Every structure is written in C-alpha cells, then in structure tokens.
Amino acid sequence: MSLDCLMSKLESMRGDGADFDTILETAMEGLHVLDPRFHWTGIYELFPDNVLHLGAFVGAPTDHVFIGVGTGVCGTAVAEKRNMNIPDVREISNYLACSTSTRSELVVLIRTGDTIHAQIDIDSHQVAAFDDAAVSMVQQLADWLAVLYNERAGGKRVA
Ligand code: SME
Secondary structure, three states, X not given: OOHHHXXXXXXXXXXXXXXXXXXXXXXXXXXXXXXXXXXXXXXXEEOOOOEEEEEEEEOOOOOOOEEEOOOHHHHHHHHOOOOEEEOOHHHOOOOOOOOOOOOXXXXXXXXXXXXXXXXXXXXXXXXXXXXXXXXXXXXXXHHHHHHHHHHHOOOOOOO
C-alpha cells in the first residue's frame, strides 16, 4: 500500500463516520507496513495533565504506556514542541528503551499550531532509518490526523 492509498482509505472511513479509535488503529497499521524499516509504530496521546498515553500501536508491547512531558524522546518532543529524529538512540542519555534492538527513533507531533494533540512514534532496528522521504510521509499522516483530533475537540481543546 502507498501513503496515498492509506490516506484515501482513512478519508473514506472518516466519511463513513468510523469510530475515532478505529481510524487511529487503521492509520498505525497502514503506516507500519509502508516502510520495512519501521519496527514499532504507535501513537501517544497528550492528556491535559501533561502525560502522554500510549494508544494504537503495532509491534512489541512496551512498558512505556505513560510518559511525562520532558521525559524520554517522546516527552522531550512535547516539552520542546518539535519533532525528534534520533539517528542512534545509543548516543542520547534520556532515551527510554522499548526494545534493546532499537537503533533509531522518530517522533512527529500531531498538532494544530501550538496545540499538541498527540504524536506518532516510530522505532527502527536500523541506524538513521528516518530519511527525508520517511519523515515527510509520517508528517503528512500526522497533519491529517491533526485535523481529525481538532474536529473531535470541536476545535477547542488545548493540551
Ligand atoms: N523511546 C521512547 C519511549 C517509547 S518506546 O520507544 C515505544 C522515548 O524515549 O520516549
């Protein structure tokens, strides 16, 4: 499946009134298989108490179901309001290990302006797996999901 194909599928689910969580599950399953370098693909949703909660994911179960803002790669992305592309997680001190096989990690925020709804987190067993093409693909999906999150919040939610 291509990204375009996945986005069309998601768009039609949305048009058919599919459940929000079902759309997220389909999005993560579809994204995971778009690139063989993606070994763990999931969503963390930001709650108003500034804790990220693990949502839909594909890959091995992780201990990191809740992550505070400012903790690990995921929490740092929220604290600094920016995406994180870590070529080699062995070189950073604040990494929370999901799997000892992980080498690189990408976090792309799902945001509407300064309001962060959630994030897509991807781990790869390959060093520097997230090239420009991979990042752009994940960003497009994150931007689409931001519209969905914003709609669900009635355009009013401030995380
Ligand atoms: N590595 C992340 C934790 C999430 S697991 O990778 C699924 C971090 O450092 O925040």
